[in-house]
Amino acid sequence: MKNKNSQHNPFVFGGTVSGSDFCGRGVELAELQADALSGQNVLVLASRRYGKTSMLGVFRAARKQEGIKCMYVDVSRVLDVAEFADEYFNAFARELGGVERAIETIKNRLGFNLSFSIKQAGALADFAYHLDVGVKEKQVSLEQVVTLPFSYARKEKEPFIVIIDEFQETAKLGIEAKLRSYFQTHGRDVAYVFAGSKKSILLRMFGDAGRPFYQSVKTMHLDGIPGKDWQGFIAGKFADTGKKISSKQISKIVTLAAGCPYLVQHLCHALWSIVSTMVHDRDLGQALDVVLAREDYQYSMSWDILSLTQQKMALILAAEPTELYSKDVLGQHGLVASAAQKALAGLWLKNVTDRIEGGRYTFQDPFFKLWLLKQKK
Ligand SMILES: Nc1ncnc2c1ncn2[C@@H]1O[C@H](COP(=O)(O)OP(=O)(O)OP(=O)(O)O)[C@@H](O)[C@H]1O
Numbered sequence: 001m002k003n004k005n006s007q008h009n010p011f012v013f014g015g016t017v018s019g020s021d022f023c024g025r026g027v028e029l030a031e032l033q034a035d036a037l038s039g040q041n042v043l044v045l046a047s048r049r050y051g052k053t054s055m056l057g058v059f060r061a062a063r064k065q066e067g068i069k070c071m072y073v074d075v076s077r078v079l080d081v082a083e084f085a086d087e088y089f090n091a092f093a094r095e096l097g098g099v100e101r102a103i104e105t106i107k108n109r110l111g112f113n114l115s116f117s118i119k120q121a122g123a124l125a126d127f128a129y130h131l132d133v134g135v136k137e138k139q140v141s142l143e144q145v146v147t148l149p150f151s152y153a154r155k156e157k158e159p160f161i162v163i164i165d166e167f168q169e170t171a172k173l174g175i176e177a178k179l180r181s182y183f184q185t186h187g188r189d190v191a192y193v194f195a196g197s198k199k200s201i202l203l204r205m206f207g208d209a210g211r212p213f214y215q216s217v218k219t220m221h222l223d224g225i226p227g228k229d230w231q232g233f234i235a236g237k238f239a240d241t242g243k244k245i246s247s248k249q250i251s252k253i254v255t256l257a258a259g260c261p262y263l264v265q266h267l268c269h270a271l272w273s274i275v276s277t278m279v280h281d282r283d284l285g286q287a288l289d290v291v292l293a294r295e296d297y298q299y300s301m302s303w304d305i306l307s308l309t310q311q312k313m314a315l316i317l318a319a320e321p322t323e324l325y326s327k328d329v330l331g332q333h334g335l336v337a338s339a340a341q342k343a344l345a346g347l348w349l350k351n352v353t354d355r356i357e358g359g360r361y362t363f364q365d366p367f368f369k370l371w372l373l374k375q376k377k
């Protein structure tokens with residue numbers, strides 16, 4: 001029984017979501033499934049908080065239902081090669097149903113001779129293992145570890161999918177060429193799904209002719225979730241808790257947030273808290289103010305890392321001028337065209353903006369733009 005007028009806010013933001021908290025992504029999930037099962041490596045690219053990790057979690061759960069091995073490793077906090085190998089190994093072990101079974105499989109069936117020690121105590125399922133290798137051997141152990149899924153796939157004659165989240169972090173470890181050479185030998189037996197939000201770094205990793213991963217993947221751009229998917233999701237959550245929102249108001253929310261799932265959920269969360277039964281148009285503005293205030297710290301930090309010309313350029317872009325390079329527009333901020341171009345490149349490198357068709361620019365986080373406009377009012 002659904003509890004009408006429940007005090008429990010049905011919208012969730014922050015962390016990964018699944019089940020009834022997960023909206024849309026049907027098209028992307030089907031495409032990813034078809035690609036991975038045919039051994040096609042994919043790069044899932046999205047701005048921050050567009051729902052990569054949640055989608056990959058739902059993808060993985062579906063493969064589990066089908067009995068297909070699909071390991072997930074997040075390398076965002078990895079600081080060196082040894083830590084990378086540890087994370088990778090532990091993710092592989094979890095996929096094989098726990099460390100004990102993994103060790104048994106690795107030693108007896110795959111014929112590897114790796115040695116391990118327990119890294120942290122905890123409940124049995126939380127054990128993390130540390131590879132007992134010295135500095136000299138760590139390059140060798142890296143190869144052994146990343147080869148495990150391939151060995152398993154070959155031996156068991158089953159597909160194996162490996163998801164590496166925040167993959168751009170490997171660029172700083174100096175193992176890009178090595179990883180590429182190992183993965184390359186895994187052919188179609190292992191499908192790799194690389195994901196990340198630092199688009200400027202990832203596009204160079206996979207798009208620059210001199211880089212090891214050049215043109216080695218199919219790229220999937222994860223955009224905002226379209227309004228048609230949000231309509232039922234949002235209206236349903238309001239209705240289930242005894243509140244009402246119109247489809248026009250939902251469209252307004254989705255347009256403001258450009259479909260970015262984190263922002264849509266955050267805005268809906270704030271809106272739901274404000275209204276007692278029926279959403280009025282004025283409530284939307286109030287909810288937006290709440291969200292922008294809550295994100296103030298984050299946005300202030302994004303602003304502070306910009307150079308002065310990048311800050312000026314960000315303000316110019318936020319105002320959406322019809323002619324970006326006109327003397328009137330640039331002159332107001334004391335900029336010339338060459339400095340403006342350099343600032344635009346910098347904003348892209350810092351993952352603030354995207355360049356879209358027609359030479360136009362958008363903010364990767366649409367609420368950052370609204371925050372800027374509010375600051376400068
Ligand atoms: N498919 C979805 N349906 C509904 N909400 C979603 C969906 N995907 C993501 N979200 C919302 O966005 C938030 C962030 O999701 P998630 O952590 O998966 O994004 P991410 O792109 O991996 O973020 P980051 O860039 O920080 O790694 C979630 O807490 C949730 O509020």
Ligand SMILES: [Mg+2]
Nearest residue numbers: 052053054165
């Ligand atoms: Mg993530």
